[in-house]
Each structure stands twice: as structure tokens, then as C-alpha cells.
Amino acid sequence: MRAIRANRFGEPEVLGIEEVAEPEPAAGQILIGVAYAAVAYGDVIVRSGRYPLPLPWTPGVEVAGRVVAVGAGVDDALLGQTVVGCTVDQRGGYAERALVRADYTFAVPPGLTPEVALTVFEAGAMARGLLSAMRLGPDDTVLITAAAGRIGSLLVQTATSAGATVIGAASLDKLDAVREFGADHAVDYGVEDWGRRVRDLTEGRGVDLALDAVGGDVAAEAIAATADGVGRYGFYGFASGEWPALDASTIGRRGLTVSGALGTLIRKPDPEQRADAQAALDAAARGELTPRIHARYPLDQAAAAHRELEDRRSIGAIVLVTGA
Numbered sequence: 603m604r605a606i607r608a609n610r611f612g613e614p615e616v617l618g619i620e621e622v623a624e625p626e627p628a629a630g631q632i633l634i635g636v637a638y639a640a641v642a643y644g645d646v647i648v649r650s651g652r653y654p655l656p657l658p659w660t661p662g663v664e665v666a667g668r669v670v671a672v673g674a675g676v677d678d679a680l681l682g683q684t685v686v687g688c689t690v691d692q693r694g695g696y697a698e699r700a701l702v703r704a705d706y707t708f709a710v711p712p713g714l715t716p717e718v719a720l721t722v723f724e725a726g727a728m729a730r731g732l733l734s735a736m737r738l739g740p741d742d743t744v745l746i747t748a749a750a751g752r753i754g755s756l757l758v759q760t761a762t763s764a765g766a767t768v769i770g771a772a773s774l775d776k777l778d779a780v781r782e783f784g785a786d787h788a789v790d791y792g793v794e795d796w797g798r799r800v801r802d803l804t805e806g807r808g809v810d811l812a813l814d815a816v817g818g819d820v821a822a823e824a825i826a827a828t829a830d831g832v833g834r835y836g837f838y839g840f841a842s843g844e845w846p847a848l849d850a851s852t853i854g855r856r857g858l859t860v861s862g863a864l865g866t867l868i869r870k871p872d873p874e875q876r877a878d879a880q881a882a883l884d885a886a887a888r889g890e891l892t893p894r895i896h897a898r899y900p901l902d903q904a905a906a907a908h909r910e911l912e913d914r915r916s917i918g919a920i921v922l923v924t925g926a
């Protein structure tokens with residue numbers, strides 16, 4: 603079978619296509635013929651060497667496709683079904699065949715295409731999980747950074763559905779999309795002092811909750827825009843390449859709560875994570891969560907897909923199409 607492989611970390615071009623042996627499902631695993639694989643910013647971070655994993659590395663955590671084999675202990679009624687799921691050891695999805703965790707596999711609900719189900723099941727679960735970890739309430743005003751992104755766009759929609767007032771921050775050319783996703787306000791975080799504009803939108807008080815995937819200077823402004831005494835700042839990524847700089851004296855003096863929201867999410871019991879993914883799929887099937895697909899690339903153009911994401915040109919999700 604063909605698979606993308608990186609034999610070193612670096613530029614997108616380290617993602618070459620190779621002929622490799624087809625994997626066999628062990629107990630608790632299923633093998634799927636991959637129709638679509640999600641391109642996540644996490645894949646870019648690993649590929650660039652900022653979070654190295656063992657080499658050679660085939661990226662790809664979220665996949666959609668038909669079940670072609672099952673391992674021991676897995677119900678063989680799954681054979682032939684089209685499912686979405688997360689790959690074993692969070693790798694191997696950019697390939698014609700991939701091993702998926704049987705316990706983190708979901709049927710594609712009626713009315714959804716496999717591509718849409720792929721785009722929503724895990725990113726939507728993260729959105730739900732992050733907002734619940736940060737205890738979003740309907741009276742809250744929430745600031746969401748990278749609000750036009752794959753996960754960010756679903757965060758905006760999920761927070762809006764929960765009744766919160768949403769301020770989405772993104773690059774200038776993505777602000778219309780942020781509003782289309784449902785944000786009450788969209789703010790360009792490419793300008794200096796953008797946090798002041800966020801504060802102005804809350805009549806000077808600051809937001810109740812800030813959810814940040816960017817880190818670096820964006821994190822600093824997001825923290826500055828969080829309400830003294832009650833504000834919560836949760837981070838779940840560092841697309842800028844820099845973790846948020848946290849100053850304990852400022853946090854203590856201002857009475858902020860800071861949370862490593864991603865760590866909370868990852869450590870949630872499996873049944874709760876599965877329930878979040880199923881709820882995201884159900885919401886999409888009801889038309890309440892609408893992922894946007896920015897671009898589709900054939901498997902052998904994974905490098906171009908990474909470049910598109912890394913160069914900040916995407917709104918919503920990028921998908922690899924294997925043709926399986």
C-alpha cells in the first residue's frame with residue numbers, strides 16, 4: 603500500500619510517499635481502507651520537529667473509511683461498514699490503509715458524508731470537551747483564538763449554541779468566516795493591542811473565558827483581555843510555536859484561573875471522550891454543527907496540504923483524499 607512517510611523532521615517536503623507493508627490489526631484494532639484523513643495542526647507541529655515522535659513517521663490521527671479487517675475481540679459485524687475513528691498510537695492515517703482503535707470508532711450517522719463525519723467527530727469532541735473543561739456557561743463571554751481554524755470554527759459554533767457571547771479572534775482575512783460560524787464579534791489579532799478591542803467589546807470588564815490555541819504574543823493579549831477576579835484562561839495548542847508565558851504574580855494579583863485545558867481533555871475517562879465525539883456527530887447530523895472544508899488534497903500531495911495549513915491560508919479543515 604502507499605503511505606506518507608517522514609524519515610526526518612523539517613519542511614513539508616519531508617512528507618514523501620512510499621510503498622510499505624499493509625499493517626495487520628492486533629486485538630482491539632481494526633484495519634480500514636482510508637477514504638479521507640484529516641490534516642491537523644498537530645501533524646504540522648510534529649513534522650516540523652517541535653514535538654518529535656519516533657521515525658519513520660506516518661502522520662494522521664483521524665480517518666474515515668471502510669472496515670476491511672478486524673483484530674481479535676472485535677465484532678466482525680463491523681466488516682464492510684464505513685466508519686470514522688482515531689488511529690492506533692495516533693499515527694499512520696496518511697495512508698491507503700490504517701489501523702484504528704476499535705474502541706474509538708464511530709458509525710457515520712445517516713445524512714452525513716464520511717468526509718463531514720471525519721471533520722466533526724474528533725474536532726467537535728475537542729470543542730465540546732474544552733468548553734466543558736472550562737465550564738462555559740450561557741452568561742459567559744468567551745474569547746476564542748484561531749477562531750477560523752478546524753477546531754476553532756467548531757468551538758465558535760459550539761459556544762454559540764450553548765448561549766454564550768462569542769468573540770472570535772483570527773487573521774484579518776478570516777473575520778467574515780468567523781462571523782459566519784456564529785461569533786457575535788470578530789477581532790483581527792494581527793494588530794497590536796488587539797486585546798484592548800476585546801475589552802472594549804465587554805465594556806472594559808474583560809471576557810469570562812479565553813480559549814487559546816496560538817500561545818506566544820496572542821496568549822499574552824488573550825490573558826490581558828480576561829476579566830479580573832473571575833476570568834479563566836485555557837490553552838490547548840501553540841500554533842505560534844511558543845507556549846503561553848504565564849506570570850504567576852500577574853495571575854495571582856488579578857485573580858485569574860489558568861487551565862491546561864487540553865491535558866484535562868486527554869485525561870477524561872474514555873467513555874466521556876466517546877460521548878463527546880458521538881454528541882458532535884449527532885449535532886452535525888441535526889445540522890447544528892457545520893464543519894467547513896477548506897481544501898482537499900490527494901494523498902501524494904500531503905506536503906502541499908501542510909504548507910497550506912502552515913502558511914495560515916486555511917479556513918476550516920483540510921482533508922487528504924486517498925481514493926480508497
Ligand SMILES: NC(=O)c1ccc[n+]([C@@H]2O[C@H](COP(=O)([O-])OP(=O)(O)OC[C@H]3O[C@@H](n4cnc5c(N)ncnc54)[C@H](OP(=O)(O)O)[C@@H]3O)[C@@H](O)[C@H]2O)c1
Nearest residue numbers: 642643644748751752753772773815838839840841842914
Ligand atoms: N488533535 C488535534 O488536532 C489537536 C490536539 C491537541 C492540540 N491541538 C491544537 O489545536 C490547535 C488548532 O488545531 P487545528 O488542527 O484546528 O488547526 P487550525 O486552527 O485549523 O490551524 C492553525 C491556525 O492557527 C493560527 N495561527 C496563529 N499563529 C500561527 C502561526 N504562527 N503559524 C501558523 N498558524 C498560526 C492560524 O489561523 P489565523 O491565520 O487566523 O491566525 C492557523 O490557521 C493547534 O494549536 C493544535 O496544535 C490540536
